């Protein structure tokens with residue numbers, strides 16, 4: 001019989017500093033050099049075998065040096081999709097039968113491999129493939145993914161232990177936390193290696209088999225994550241990874257009767273397209289697919305007249321421009337009281353103009369390049385429109401250059417709070433600032449609360465406790481992650497469960513029990529020890 005066990009309690013993985021002379025800095029550079037040497041063949045993983053997809057070739061390049069090819073993948077076709085779904089279906093019975101402790105051990109081993117021998121390989125892939133600085137890669141592809149894996153094991157065990165609290169005399173009630181019946185389709189974004197690693201593994205930990213489609217621009221780190229999981233002992237067919245754009249894959253997966261769930265992170269329009277397609281196909285599924293999606297944001301910082309200008313300045317620089325503003329949580333609109341703005345404006349603009357942008361393998365840079373030519377064109381168009389607008393003024397940045405890499409300077413635009421700058425997600429290093437008269441604090445909060453359709457992250461910066469309390473209430477539904485006197489980015493697994501409402505997603509909170517619960521379908525079991533043998537009740541006399 002299985003014992004009731006206690007795996008190690010989760011603790012957050014500490015961030016390494018990468019300061020000059022540290023061993024982590026040296027070993028990251030060694031891994032960067034290895035990955036840069038020759039392009040990697042980024043194959044599909046289907047039923048434990050590596051296989052080239054059958055579609056068109058796609059090159060994965062360094063965003064900060066777009067002539068430098070890191071790897072090549074082939075877009076997955078409908079035939080690849082069918083093969084992957086068959087592999088997931090075939091692997092399911094053995095995976096269901098595997099004891100839960102063994103599933104936990106695979107995930108905990110993956111976390112330890114990543115904390116140890118794989119750390120710098122995955123960080124190097126994230127630096128090169130997604131143009132993250134060493135520190136931005138460390139908090140993502142190392143610490144956050146390790147945390148997701150360790151904390152998910154902890155939360156999954158809490159779910160498994162959850163049992164009915166009452167039993168009538170002679171009865172034992174139990175809950176069987178079953179996986180879903182069918183496969184889970186995990187679709188992941190370019191911007192976080194940790195999110196890409198979490199979305200397929202969370203349903204797998206709960207006993208499901210998975211089809212994983214990473215973003216083409218994150219494929220280098222995704223392929224290494226898959227290799228790491230195989231080294232940790234993930235059995236063939238439990239997670240099947242198909243590279244590419246996903247269109248052919250979705251044509252098959254979203255129409256398949258065994259689609260049991262979608263675990264998505266990415267933009268709001270793509271999520272709405274997936275949901276709409278599921279709606280159209282609803283009569284054809286064996287069960288109602290679970291749909292979990294964390295999507296876009298237009299995240300805010302509100303600075304009250306009592307705010308410390310230095311705190312506002314730092315929260316805006318880090319919150320808006322780290323990783324080129326390509327965090328769903330990035331501060332992209334700020335509302336600053338005029339008295340505070342007057343004290344911080346010049347220092348803030350000077351600080352933004354001094355930010356160094358370039359190849360992130362040069363550790364002196366604070367920012368790298370934006371992810372691809374599409375993102376570059378979108379940011380450039382938004383900046384050019386701001387330059388032409390009479391309602392807006394570009395105060396800092398505004399320059400773009402795609403000759404070597406897709407570089408966009410951190411840009412600050414001041415102006416009218418009803419402009420689309422304050423409601424559209426550009427997903428780049430563009431911060432819109434609205435300066436308001438100190439007496440208009442409550443009026444401005446009322447306007448910005450629902451001006452954008454999103455509700456992901458937001459921050460209030462103030463020293464006046466009554467203002468903080470009031471804003472916390474007034475902005476209750478405006479953000480799923482709300483910060484007081486801090487930047488709106490950098491949620492930590494186990495500390496600030498992450499996700500938002502409104503157009504930002506289903507708010508199932510990645511890395512929390514509420515997310516894992518979506519990948520189970522509980523069965524209630526009642527056992528009667530001495531069952532009745534006479535159908536008549538006592539009242540019948």
Ligand SMILES: NC(=O)c1ccc[n+]([C@@H]2O[C@H](COP(=O)([O-])OP(=O)(O)OC[C@H]3O[C@@H](n4cnc5c(N)ncnc54)[C@H](O)[C@@H]3O)[C@@H](O)[C@H]2O)c1
Nearest residue numbers: 188189190214215245246250266267270294295296297328
């Ligand atoms: N809320 C969050 O937790 C969170 C976290 C990270 C990123 N995001 C959001 O993600 C977006 C940026 O990431 P992105 O550019 O990778 O997003 P995206 O929506 O362009 O792509 C996300 C994924 O969907 C895939 N995809 C697109 N069409 C598809 C289809 N028809 N079938 C299957 N897959 C398809 C893409 O290839 C990619 O793998 C931003 O909007 C950002 O706010 C949100």
Ligand SMILES: N[C@@H](CCC=O)C(=O)O
Nearest residue numbers: 327328329489490491498
């Ligand atoms: N969880 C991350 C954002 C993930 C989205 O891109 C943060 O809190 O900054």
